[in-house]
Amino acid sequence: MTATSLRQPDGMPRQLWAPQTSLYTNLDVSANRHPDKAAILYYGNSLSYGQLRREVEAMAGFLQQHCGVARGERVVLYMQNSPQFVIAFYAILRADAVVVPVNPMNRASELQHIFEDSGAKVAFAGEELMEHVRPLSGRHVDHVVVARYADYLRDQTDLPLPDMLTPAVEPAHASPAAGVIRWNDALSGGFLPSAHASGPEDLAVIPYTSGTTGRPKGCVHTHRSVMHSTVSCAEWPNLPDDSVLLCSVPLFHVTGMQNCMNMPLYIGATMAIMTRWDAQCAALLIERQRVSTWITVPTMVIDLLNLPGIDQFDLSSITYLSGGGAAMPQAVAQQIQDRWRIAYVEGYGLTETMAATHTNPPKHSKPQCMGVPVFNTYSLIVDPDTLVPLGGEILVSGPQVFEGYWNAPEASRDAFATIGGRRYLRTGDLGYVDRDGYFFVVDRLKRMINASGYKVWPAEVEAMLFEHPAIQEACVIATHDRRRGESVKAVIVLRHGACATEQEIVSWARQHMAAYKVPRVITFADSLPRTASGKIQWKQLQEAENQRGGA
Incomplete structure (x- = not known):
């Protein structure tokens, strides 16, 4: 069955004609239409469309003239949700370069692979993530622009703030290392970008996804593919330009990137950005900013609905609630229907x-x-x-x-x-x-673990576990998690004479891989089941886990 054989839902046309321009052009158009309108709300602070474009232009000029970024070159974007993430993303596009968004949970070894594979020599990084970038400086990256998210908190707020928005990770007077420049210094450099040249067929974004075997692979997207998805995200629910969207899911991931950043900038809407998820802060933002649209994952909705005192907040402004990554439990979907009179x-x-x-x-x-x-x-x-x-x-x-x-x-x-x-x-x-x-x-069909919408590929986790000096073999499977749906479990065979506890291996894993990939459960075995050809029978271990009620 194909899409053309389906009836048209809600009277929408089956075909869509997206603008045949670069993705950056969307920001340019919205800034021309609404220069004084709030593009970003950040914990009680505001950034207008006009200011957003000016800072994007200044940063694009810095990339081209100071860092030597040329058309088609890749630039790593390694940050939490923040105004700087949006500015850096569009500055890279404005400079005719290619965005390589990286999960801020990734650590140095994972980051090194992406630099080596993509060929990126320039990066944007959050200040709190620099400990993972420094080991690569000079060998893998030539220029790093370091962002302190709190710089965009110009007004006092009583909203609960995440740790990285409190005192600076590094003293403001500390001298940056060679090749490292602070965000504000880069913006104030007075550089102007050359004329924008990218078109629909140019590369725009290369997000990395883990695979069933080996290291993560970069997914090559052109301005055309990203633009079509961006416009679809707006036209499917037919969102108006006065929408206020709560941006709580990570912007490095395509769900947040498209639904919470690129789409609102395309229609000229307003983004209320959260750097880290906090249910109480989300309730306050929805109430105070009159958030109308929330594209999110089931875990965040469940957290919000279970927030103590949730009935004390006025959340009636929500008119569209959507998401994916994992199925929404029927009982929670009913709570949404009862509270907001809308479907998830x-x-x-x-x-x-x-x-x-x-x-x-x-x-x-x-x-x-x-x-x-x-x-x-x-x-x-x-x-x-x-x-x-x-x-x-x-x-x-x-x-x-x-x-x-x-x-x-x-x-x-x-x-x-x-x-x-x-x-x-x-x-x-x-x-x-x-x-x-x-x-x-x-x-x-593929071997994958879905932990709160984050896709974990067992082969990648196994490859990293093999680097532990005490581990001879490891087989990674899914185990049931009441909150996350699934979590990572590792069945481990230790080397002869080696000794390691579950907690020691978990602590080691936290230092070497993103938090969502870290095994939450570890069991030790003398050997792993194998086929006649010597392949580990992971399905046998998974089925045994399922029978125990573990997945």
Whole structure:
């Protein structure tokens, strides 16, 4: 079944014509239309569209003239949610370069791989993350612009603030190392960028996604693919330009990047940015800023609804609530319906598709459902072995689908299948289509753990665990987590004569990998089950865990 065979949801057209320009042009247009309107609200502080564009231009000039960034070169963006993240993202695009967004949970070894693979020599980094950048300075990165998020808190606030918005991590008078420059110094350099030259076919963003084998791979997206997804995010729910969006999910991830940054800048809306998730702060922001739109993950909604004293807050301004990453529990969906008289609109997408390929129609939403293919998007359910359209793996094709993996031609070839003359991305998820044309995910073809919407690939965690001097072998599986849905469990065989406790391995893992990848549960075994050919039988371990009620 394809998207063209589905009825049009809520009277929306099946086709969408996105602007044939660079993504940066969206900011330029909105700044021309609304120069004095608030583009960003940051813990009681405001940044107008006009000021946002001026700072983007100044930073783009710095990238080109001071750092020597040329058209098509990659620039790493390694920050928490902040005004600086938005400015840096659009400054890179304005400089005709390519954004390489990096999860701020990543540590030095993970960061090193991305620098080496992408070839980036320039980076933006949050001040609190510099301890992971310093070991790479000089060898892997030539220029680093360091941002202190608190610099954009010009007015006092009684809102609860995360730790990194309190006193500076480094004293303000400390001299930066060679190649490192403070954000404000870069902005005040007086550099002007050359004329903007990027078009729809130029590269725009290379977000990294973990794979079933080996290290994370970069997903190559052009301005065209990102633009189509951006416009789709706005047109599907038909959001007005006076919308205020709560930006609580990470902006480095395509869900936050598209729904909470690129989309509101496209329509000229206002973003209320949170650097770190805090349910009480979110309730205060919704109440005070009259937030109308919240695209988020189920975990955050559950936290908010369980906040002590939640009934004391006026949250009636919320008119559109949407998200994905994990299915929304039916009981929580009912609470949302009872409180806001709206549905939690679930969607489905991948890093390879720059967010959504399927979304529920706002007025006809089904619970725990992917929805229907969005504008210009085709989707099939096929047998994963024969590719016959009978049932099994979900395939998608549309303008938002990536070009392929950076520096990985074989993986790029394996990611696609051509059926009926159309090129489809193989999602690796198994599902079905109901009689109304709505798609549902039922299982995963690929080996992956879904921890609160964060995708954890066991092979990557195993590869890092093997670096521990006491570990001979490790097999990573999913274990049930009442809050996160799934968490990481490692079954470990220690080297002969080695000694290590569960807590020692967990502490080591926290120093070497992003927090969401760290095994929450560790068990020790004398050996791991293997096939006749010597492959570890991870499915056997996973099934045993499932039978124990662990997943």
